Amino acid sequence: MAEEVKLFGIRGSPFSHRIEIALKLKGVSYEYIEEDLQNKSPLLLKYNPVHKKIPVLLHNGKPIAESIVILEYIEETWKTNPILPADPYERAIARFWAKFLDDKCMLAAWNACWAKEKEREKAMEEASEGLKTLEGELKDKKFFGGDKVGMVDIVATFIAFWLTAVQEVVGADLLTPEKFPILFKWSEDLVGCPIIKENLPPRDLLTANFRARLESSK
Amino acid sequence: MADKVILLDFWPSPFGMRARIALAEKGIKYEYKEEDLRNKSPLLLQMNPIHKKIPVLVHNGKPICESLIQVQYIDEVWNDKAPLLPSDPYARAQARFWADYVDKKIYEVGSKIWRTKGEEQEAAKKEFVECFKVLEAELGDKHYFGGLNLGYVDVVLVPFYSWFHAYEQCGNFSIEAECPKIVAWAKRCMRKESVSKSLPDQEKVCGFALQMRKRFGIE
Numbered sequence: 142m143a144e145e146v147k148l149f150g151i152r153g154s155p156f157s158h159r160i161e162i163a164l165k166l167k168g169v170s171y172e173y174i175e176e177d178l179q180n181k182s183p184l185l186l187k188y189n190p191v192h193k194k195i196p197v198l199l200h201n202g203k204p205i206a207e208s209i210v211i212l213e214y215i216e217e218t219w220k221t222n223p224i225l226p227a228d229p230y231e232r233a234i235a236r237f238w239a240k241f242l243d244d245k246c247m248l249a250a251w252n253a254c255w256a257k258e259k260e261r262e263k264a265m266e267e268a269s270e271g272l273k274t275l276e277g278e279l280k281d282k283k284f285f286g287g288d289k290v291g292m293v294d295i296v297a298t299f300i301a302f303w304l305t306a307v308q309e310v311v312g313a314d315l316l317t318p319e320k321f322p323i324l325f326k327w328s329e330d331l332v333g334c335p336i337i338k339e340n341l342p343p344r345d346l347l348t349a350n351f352r353a354r355l356e357s358s359k
Numbered sequence: 360m361a362d363k364v365i366l367l368d369f370w371p372s373p374f375g376m377r378a379r380i381a382l383a384e385k386g387i388k389y390e391y392k393e394e395d396l397r398n399k400s401p402l403l404l405q406m407n408p409i410h411k412k413i414p415v416l417v418h419n420g421k422p423i424c425e426s427l428i429q430v431q432y433i434d435e436v437w438n439d440k441a442p443l444l445p446s447d448p449y450a451r452a453q454a455r456f457w458a459d460y461v462d463k464k465i466y467e468v469g470s471k472i473w474r475t476k477g478e479e480q481e482a483a484k485k486e487f488v489e490c491f492k493v494l495e496a497e498l499g500d501k502h503y504f505g506g507l508n509l510g511y512v513d514v515v516l517v518p519f520y521s522w523f524h525a526y527e528q529c530g531n532f533s534i535e536a537e538c539p540k541i542v543a544w545a546k547r548c549m550r551k552e553s554v555s556k557s558l559p560d561q562e563k564v565c566g567f568a569l570q571m572r573k574r575f576g577i578e
Binding site for chain 1: 432436451453455
């Protein structure tokens with residue numbers, strides 16, 4: 142029976158891009174459906190009634206929501222190119238870092254870039270702490286997943302790509318080779334991987350979005 | 360070689376209770392270490408240097424942090440009995456989705472009920488009831504969220520039952536009146552020793568919450 146895989150996403154969203162990267166890494170064919178967050182489709186509301194958000198993966202008509210839940214599902218369903226370690230302890234560590242990235246780093250980095258003048262210093266400090274912690278975890282590994290890109294790297298793509306784009310637009314210097322040499326090298330290596338590179342949104346789409354946001358906040 | 364398992368915990372923490380229930384379900388013997396959160400032990404700071412929080416599960420000297428991750432780890436390592444997550448990937452994804460929902464919503468909104476007053480508290484109560492109604496709909500007619508047996512979502516959610524009296528007292532409302540199915544489900548869970556022995560007495564938790572309320576000067 143042919144598999145039917147559909148992904149509801151937003152071009153430019155780091156969350157839906159995570160899913161695309163994982164599906165591509167595992168060689169899974171899928172249909173991509175672009176959503177409009179200002180005008181959510183009836184299908185999106187039907188498949189994610191609780192949060193009404195993207196990404197939503199539809200596999201043979203059955204929906205899965207929440208990006209990390211989707212990544213774990215993809216890992217368990219399609220066994221090619223595993224993105225999580227086989228050892229339960231190593232797996233727990235990977236899950237810890239994925240959660241740290243989403244709960245702490247992402248929000249902190251985002252806030253630091255968009256913070257108002259007087260809150261900026263504190264926000265930058267908090268975001269820097271997060272990046273420092275990540276650098277400490279990376280140590281001498283090429284990727285968080287070891288020699289190969291793993292789930293943590295996929296989740297951290299927002300740092301490697303989105304953060305560098307936002308930084309450029311708002312003039313923040315959070316992730317620089319001087320401040321975080323290991324993390325900066327990792328970000329270049331990650332974005333240089335064919336699977337990742339081919340599945341990122343065009344950089345000027347992101348910078349255009351961020352510029353528009355910057356203008357409207359003035 | 361026998362496994363050595365330690366749990367660094369704080370008695371009223373619903374997150375700690377999750378690990379306690381999972382360990383009990385699997386029949387694992389472990390050493391329980393009560394932490395004083397105003398005077399954290401060197402072991403806690405060493406085992407969870409990033410967040411410095413409880414619970415921390417230490418298995419043969421190696422730490423695992425974050426309660427949902429701990430429950431999954433326990434389920435994967437001690438996989439010979441009482442499976443908490445289903446074996447089917449889609450069912451597992453649903454269980455993870457609901458555990459994530461509980462994590463995102465319940466602690467935050469529950470804390471607002473005992474930590475605030477007035478309009479903020481009223482808004483929190485309303486959201487609390489809404490969230491539990493969503494969970495009630497998901498439970499449906501099932502015995503447990505896990506179906507016929509206690510599962511991952513049950514383990515993740517039931518600890519908050521020990522806080523129900525605290526929420527009701529501070530918020531002046533009845534959870535049973537608003538969400539009878541949830542209370543019935545919780546009582547069903549409490550008939551299992553793994554749950555009843557892992558949850559503190561509701562009165563004790565209520566006393567703790569009232570004490571904290573006084574300490575924060577909310578009244």
